[in-house]
Amino acid sequence: GAWAPASCLCLRLLSTLLGRRRCCGFCRRPGEPPLDLGSIPWLGHALEFGRDAASFLARMKEKHGDIFTVSASGGRGVVPAAAGTWPGAWGELRARVSPWEPGSHAALARLRTLVHRDLQALTEAMFTNLRSVLLGDATEGASGWREVGLLDLCYGSLLRAGYLTLYGVEASPHTQESQAQDRAHSADVYHTFRQLDLMLPKLARGSLSVGCRSREWGKLGPATCSSPMLTVVLMDKPSQPAVTVGNGLLLLQGNTGPAAFWLLLFLLKNPEALAAVRGELERVLWRAEQPVSQMTTLPQKVLDNMPVLDSVLDETLRLTAAPFITREVVVDMAMPMADGREFSLRRGDRLLLFPFLSPQRDPDIYSDPETFKYDRFLNADGSEKRDFYKDGKRLKHPSVPWGAGHNQCLGRGYAVSSMKQFVVLVLTHCDLELIRADVEVPEFDLSRYGFGLMQPELDVPVRFRVRP
Numbered sequence: 001g002a003w004a005p006a007s008c009l010c011l012r013l014l015s016t017l018l019g020r021r022r023c024c025g026f027c028r029r030p031g032e033p034p035l036d037l038g039s040i041p042w043l044g045h046a047l048e049f050g051r052d053a054a055s056f057l058a059r060m061k062e063k064h065g066d067i068f069t070v071s072a073s074g075g076r077g078v079v080p081a082a083a084g085t086w087p088g089a090w091g092e093l094r095a096r097v098s099p100w101e102p103g104s105h106a107a108l109a110r111l112r113t114l115v116h117r118d119l120q121a122l123t124e125a126m127f128t129n130l131r132s133v134l135l136g137d138a139t140e141g142a143s144g145w146r147e148v149g150l151l152d153l154c155y156g157s158l159l160r161a162g163y164l165t166l167y168g169v170e171a172s173p174h175t176q177e178s179q180a181q182d183r184a185h186s187a188d189v190y191h192t193f194r195q196l197d198l199m200l201p202k203l204a205r206g207s208l209s210v211g212c213r214s215r216e217w218g219k220l221g222p223a224t225c226s227s228p229m230l231t232v233v234l235m236d237k238p239s240q241p242a243v244t245v246g247n248g249l250l251l252l253q254g255n256t257g258p259a260a261f262w263l264l265l266f267l268l269k270n271p272e273a274l275a276a277v278r279g280e281l282e283r284v285l286w287r288a289e290q291p292v293s294q295m296t297t298l299p300q301k302v303l304d305n306m307p308v309l310d311s312v313l314d315e316t317l318r319l320t321a322a323p324f325i326t327r328e329v330v331v332d333m334a335m336p337m338a339d340g341r342e343f344s345l346r347r348g349d350r351l352l353l354f355p356f357l358s359p360q361r362d363p364d365i366y367s368d369p370e371t372f373k374y375d376r377f378l379n380a381d382g383s384e385k386r387d388f389y390k391d392g393k394r395l396k397h398p399s400v401p402w403g404a405g406h407n408q409c410l411g412r413g414y415a416v417s418s419m420k421q422f423v424v425l426v427l428t429h430c431d432l433e434l435i436r437a438d439v440e441v442p443e444f445d446l447s448r449y450g451f452g453l454m455q456p457e458l459d460v461p462v463r464f465r466v467r468p
């Protein structure tokens, strides 16, 4: 179900039978946000929510204002829907809402150590693997121009290289043979991963059988490689026994590929933006000690000095990152809002933040919020722009693709450096063009709201080659 406990209906029936009108999840108590039950008993808004959560939540906001509670599948979701109501309130709340299911804390701590202590090593390994996957594949059989789907190209490259980086490679230092094996193996992993990824909305909504789930996840089992990185364990949720530890980690890498896809597509559709990124790249690479073709790693100095590319990335994520940030309320409590009002929340409510609507597409914060503007996150002097306002107040988090506060994305540094390295490699080593220059930016696959990066409804055909 969209949000768990399903016992309310039984309670309601029971209380009706007993002739006592006790209040449960189906009525609004004093001090609580407006409650919208929807027209279908128990199911509430579950169907509309699953079909297109963004439109549904925008409608609810229109109807009820900045904060409301909706019912779905017997549970209650409380939605603070205005940027000003959080994450100030979020910080207040964290002690009383449950961030992750029990059992995953130790795993997260291990990953935290890895991505913080070893970020440099991860970044270097990622560059080697990206080069091998992106450039090696092309030299192997198919040199010259290829027609491919842009999503497939980006997703495949980042997922495969990310898999090799975190799960280990055949042999290090690399030989040509071991790299070819890594490419073949990682291509298999990507293929299976992608099949599962396409089922993810259904998997998450529980509309696939457990047997089917176990079978599919089992295929991704990490039994075939013996890297010590495998001990990095994530999200081994008790409620999903078939999701082995390693798979959880793989699943977390499902965002970088689609992000790189949107980024490159926006560049291909905006020649001015592409020229600005290329210009920046030439300047920064020209200052580097080595020609880019000989670089075995991208110096951190290069990665850290690309404000135009940073702005393009921020703008891409503003437009396409749409995670639900949800927490379960574990005790009855009062939630203070930024404007001084206070609302009561009940134990068992699910608090749901959806930054995609606000702040990310809030017209009070961003002019033309639906439009890609490559320099939106740049000041006039070319430095990073951090000041955005709503109702005259500066926003602490003008865009929230990584979540905020206590549970902010742990892989952020690694994800950013992976995406930037990929874009740099494509722009410096490859030719990439749209097959039809007038192709429209595709619509979102609407079933994917809540999972992180949005994916397109259809892939975009491109012509691609590694430069001779």
Ligand code: HEM
Pocket: 099, 100, 108, 111, 234, 252, 253, 255, 256, 259, 321, 323, 324, 325, 326, 400, 401, 402, 403, 404, 406, 407, 408, 409, 410, 411, 412, 414, 415, 452, 453
């Ligand atoms: C474009 C890429 C990515 C985006 C947009 C993204 C976004 C997010 C968001 C929004 C959250 C917060 C969820 C919440 O508060 O409920 C999160 C959490 C997390 N992410 Fe990412 N992520 C990305 C890539 C990665 C990668 C590559 C890794 C690891 C290899 C990773 C590891 C994690 C972990 C471990 C958490 C949980 C942190 C915690 O609860 O303490 N992420 N991510």
